[in-house]
Amino acid sequence: MLLSGERSEGAHSARELAAEALRQGWRVSLFLAGDGTAHTGSMAPLREAGARVVHCSADAAVRGWDRSGTPGRGSFVDLGNLATDADRVLVL
Incomplete structure (x- = not known):
């Protein structure tokens, strides 16, 4: 889960x-929430490499950068599903 905004190491x-993790053959899911939704575009290569990348469209909308049709639009329901399926969860 990525919460960190544009000017952070997260x-x-x-x-x-x-x-x-993808290179090593792990299944990877990444949920972007809060200020982390700013990174939807920069995480596209991960999606193309096989990761499931989902962002909270409500959080993105509040910040003015939600776009209809953007791949990976979702909600905290998706986060719950991702967390349930995960072996490990990191929050950055």
């Missing part, structure tokens, strides 16, 4: 951890 850390 997005870089999430992207690098997820990319390495």
